[in-house]
Amino acid sequence: MRSIPKPSLARLPLYYRCLMEALRQNITYLSSSELGERCGVPAVQVRKDLSYLSQKGRSGVGYNVADLVAHLEAYLGLANEKDAALVGVGSLGRALALYPGFGSYGLQIVTLFDNDPLKVGSEVGGRTVFSVDRLTNLVRRLGIRIGIITTPAAVAQAVAEEMVAGDIKAIWNFAPVLLDVPDDIFVKQEDLAASLAVLSHHIRQLKVVSEHDEIEVTASNACG
Amino acid sequence: MRSIPKPSLARLPLYYRCLMEALRQNITYLSSSELGERCGVPAVQVRKDLSYLSQKGRSGVGYNVADLVAHLEAYLGLANEKDAALVGVGSLGRALALYPGFGSYGLQIVTLFDNDPLKVGSEVGGRTVFSVDRLTNLVRRLGIRIGIITTPAAVAQAVAEEMVAGDIKAIWNFAPVLLDVPDDIFVKQEDLAASLAVLSHHIRQLKVVSEHDEIEVTASNACG
DNA sequence: CTTGGTTCGTGATTTTTTTCACGAACAGGA
DNA sequence: TCCTGTTCGTGAAAAAAATCACGAACCAAG
Numbered sequence: 001m002r003s004i005p006k007p008s009l010a011r012l013p014l015y016y017r018c019l020m021e022a023l024r025q026n027i028t029y030l031s032s033s034e035l036g037e038r039c040g041v042p043a044v045q046v047r048k049d050l051s052y053l054s055q056k057g058r059s060g061v062g063y064n065v066a067d068l069v070a071h072l073e074a075y076l077g078l079a080n081e082k083d084a085a086l087v088g089v090g091s092l093g094r095a096l097a098l099y100p101g102f103g104s105y106g107l108q109i110v111t112l113f114d115n116d117p118l119k120v121g122s123e124v125g126g127r128t129v130f131s132v133d134r135l136t137n138l139v140r141r142l143g144i145r146i147g148i149i150t151t152p153a154a155v156a157q158a159v160a161e162e163m164v165a166g167d168i169k170a171i172w173n174f175a176p177v178l179l180d181v182p183d184d185i186f187v188k189q190e191d192l193a194a195s196l197a198v199l200s201h202h203i204r205q206l207k208v209v210s211e212h213d214e215i216e217v218t219a220s221n222a223c224g
Numbered sequence: 225m226r227s228i229p230k231p232s233l234a235r236l237p238l239y240y241r242c243l244m245e246a247l248r249q250n251i252t253y254l255s256s257s258e259l260g261e262r263c264g265v266p267a268v269q270v271r272k273d274l275s276y277l278s279q280k281g282r283s284g285v286g287y288n289v290a291d292l293v294a295h296l297e298a299y300l301g302l303a304n305e306k307d308a309a310l311v312g313v314g315s316l317g318r319a320l321a322l323y324p325g326f327g328s329y330g331l332q333i334v335t336l337f338d339n340d341p342l343k344v345g346s347e348v349g350g351r352t353v354f355s356v357d358r359l360t361n362l363v364r365r366l367g368i369r370i371g372i373i374t375t376p377a378a379v380a381q382a383v384a385e386e387m388v389a390g391d392i393k394a395i396w397n398f399a400p401v402l403l404d405v406p407d408d409i410f411v412k413q414e415d416l417a418a419s420l421a422v423l424s425h426h427i428r429q430l431k432v433v434s435e436h437d438e439i440e441v442t443a444s445n446a447c448g
Numbered sequence: 449c450t451t452g453g454t455t456c457g458t459g460a461t462t463t464t465t466t467t468c469a470c471g472a473a474c475a476g477g478a
Numbered sequence: 479t480c481c482t483g484t485t486c487g488t489g490a491a492a493a494a495a496a497t498c499a500c501g502a503a504c505c506a507a508g
Contacts, residue, residue, distance in 0.1 A: 013415070014415075056487085058485080061474070063486090172423055272458085272496080281457085
C-alpha cells in the first residue's frame with residue numbers, strides 16, 4: 001500500500017471543508033461526483049484521493065458525510081490540539097494571531113514574540129508579546145511543537161534556529177527565504193510573493209494577447 | 225516550443241528573489257548550481273526552468289544576474305504597474321493593504337471596500353474604505369483588473385460576481401471557497417487552512433511514529 | 449593553439465500524477 | 479427474487495514533471 005501523493009494530501013482539506021458545509025446542510029450522503037462538483041475536482045480524483053484513507057464509500061450511494069469528516073479529522077490530525085508560537089507581530093503576524101478560523105483546525109497560537117521593545121509587553125488578542133530572547137526557553141518549557149514565522153526575511157533564519165533549539169518540529173514560514181534547518185524539521189513555506197508573481201504573469205499574458213489583437217489567437221490556453 | 229509547466233512558473237519568483245539577493249551582493253554571474261543552492265532546487269531543474277525563457281546562460285560561466293533579473297521581470301510582468309482593489313478590510317485585508325512588499329512586484333492596492341458601515345469612510349494606509357455598493361462602478365471607472373478577496377467565505381462569491389461585473393480579469397482569493405466565475409477570469413486561490421492541514425497531518429505523523437516507538441521505523445519518509 | 453576544467457542546453461528516461469475503463473457492490477422497485 | 483440504474487474502487491493507460499546523461503560551448507592558462 002503506497003503512501004498518499006502530495007497533491008492528494010493537499011486536496012483533502014478541500015474535501016473536508018466541503019463536507020463540513022454539507023454537514024451543515026444536513027446532507028448525510030454525498031457521491032464523489034457531487035463532492036467533486038462542490039470542490040471543483042473531477043469525481044475520479046475524489047475517489048482516488050479518498051481511497052488512500054481507510055474509510056470506504058458505499059456503492060450506489062456515496063460517502064457518509066459524518067463518517068468521512070471524522071476520518072479526515074483523524075487523518076489530518078485536526079482533532080489534536082496543537083499549540084503554536086508566532087514570531088513577528090507585524091501586520092501579518094497580528095492578522096494571523098487574531099484570525100479565528102484556525103481553531104477549527106486544532107491550532108492555538110499560544111505565545112507571541114517580537115524583537116521590537118515597543119511591542120514587547122503589549123497585548124494582541126489577549127496574549128502578551130514576549131521578547132524573542134525568551135523564545136527558546138519558553139517554547140521548550142511549554143512543549144510547543146509548531147512555530148510560525150512572520151518576521152522580515154532578514155531575521156527569519158535566526159528565528160528558525162532558535163525555534164529548532166527550543167525543540168519545535170514544524171515551521172510555518174511566511175518570510176520569503178529558504179530556511180536552512182535539520183532534515184527532521186518540517187517547513188511549510190507560504191509564499192505570497194510567488195502567488196502574486198503567477199497572477200502578474202497571467203495579467204501580462206492578457207495584455208500580450210490583446211495587443212496581438214485577435215490575430216494569433218491559437219489554442220494557447222493559459223493555466224488554470 | 226511548448227509552454228512553461230505550471231510548477232516551473234511557480235519556481236520563477238523564487239529564482240527572481242534569489243537573484244535580487246545576489247544582485248545586492250554585487251554578484252554578476254551565478255551558475256545553475258549556485259542559484260539552485262540558494263533556492264533549494266536541483267541545478268538541472270533550474271536550467272530546465274530557465275530554458276523556457278528566451279534569455280540564455282553562458283557555458284562555463286553561468287547566468288548574468290542582472291540580465292536574468294530583467295528577463296524574469298519582463299516575463300512575470302513585474303515591471304508593469306498593476307492596480308488592485310481589495311474587498312474585506314478585516315485583519316487579513318488590513319495586513320495585505322499595509323504590506324509594503326507588493327510594490328516591488330508592481331502591485332498597488334489602490335482601493336479598499338467593506339460592507340461594514342463602521343469601516344466605510346475610515347482610512348487604512350492613507351486609502352479611504354468605500355462601501356461595496358460602489359465596487360463595480362468604481363473598479364470599472366478606474367480600469368482595475370485585479371481583485372483581492374479577504375472577506376468571510378459566505379460573501380466571497382457575491383463579491384467575485386461584482387468584480388466580474390466591473391471587468392476585473394484576475395482574482396486573488398483568500399476566502400476558503402471555490403469561486404464560480406467565467407472561464408476567462410483567472411482565480412488564484414490562497415488557502416491558509418489547507419496549508420495548515422498539511423502541517424497538522426505532519427505533526428500527527430510525528431506523534432504516530434513516536435508512539436510506535438522505534439519499532440516500525442521503516443523507510444516511510446514524510447513529505448518535504 | 450591546445451588542453452583541462454567548468455557549465456549550459458536538451459533529448460531520452462524515469463518517476464509521479466491524472467485520467468480512463470470497467471467489474472463488482474449496492475439500492476429500490478416490480 | 480430479479481432487474482435496472484447508480485456508484486465505488488482500482489488496475490491500466492495517458493499525461494505531466496523531474497531526473498539523467500551527454501554533447502557542445504566556453505574560459506583560462508600554458
